[in-house]
Amino acid sequence: MTAMAEELTMDGLGRLLQQRYDEAAEHIRLESQVRSELNVAQQGPGDIADAGSLASESAQHDLVSAALHEQLHRLEAALVRWQAGTLGTCETCDGRIPVGRLEIMPWATQCVPCQSAADRGR
Ligand SMILES: [Zn+2]
Structure with a gap:
């Protein structure tokens, strides 16, 4: 189950x-x-x-x-x-942003790996 x-x-x-x-x-x-x-x-x-x-x-x-x-x-x-139709598409890698992430953070424009890479680069 x-x-x-x-x-x-x-x-x-x-x-x-x-x-x-x-x-x-x-x-x-x-x-x-x-x-x-x-x-x-x-x-x-x-x-x-x-x-x-x-x-x-x-x-x-x-x-x-x-x-x-x-x-x-x-x-x-x-x-x-x-x-x-661009919500859920990562602006950096064109990959899919998981819907679960969008549910919490609908304004997310990057997938998790790209976002963490961007955060590290900051
Ligand atoms: Zn990405």
């Missing part, structure tokens, strides 16, 4: 990417909502201690939001590659 996890197809991967993209976009939307509420709170009357904690909260939201935008950008690039 094989205990292997069912292998993800490229179609499945595309759906997964789209889903993650939607989730990230939704997360960004919620994040900016929270952020604008914080802005309103910052502009309103309040004591100095409040202003300080609001400012650090805002800074945290900026970090989260930057990370989310980065992720969205990578997912978008991966989706474009998926639509073009």
Whole structure:
């Protein structure tokens, strides 16, 4: 009996990417909502201690939001590659990138050996 996890197809991967993209976009939307509420709170009357904690909260939201935008950008690039049919092809050796790797790192543009070689050369 094989205990292997069912292998993800490229179609499945595309759906997964789209889903993650939607989730990230939704997360960004919620994040900016929270952020604008914080802005309103910052502009309103309040004591100095409040202003300080609001400012650090805002800074945290900026970090989260930057990370989310980065992720969205990578997912978008991966989706474009998926639509073009180049997702899963190593940019360096033209070999196949395992779908399992793409599932974890959909923005991977190199197979594992090429990536480690590039990392070593850095
Ligand atoms: Zn390669």
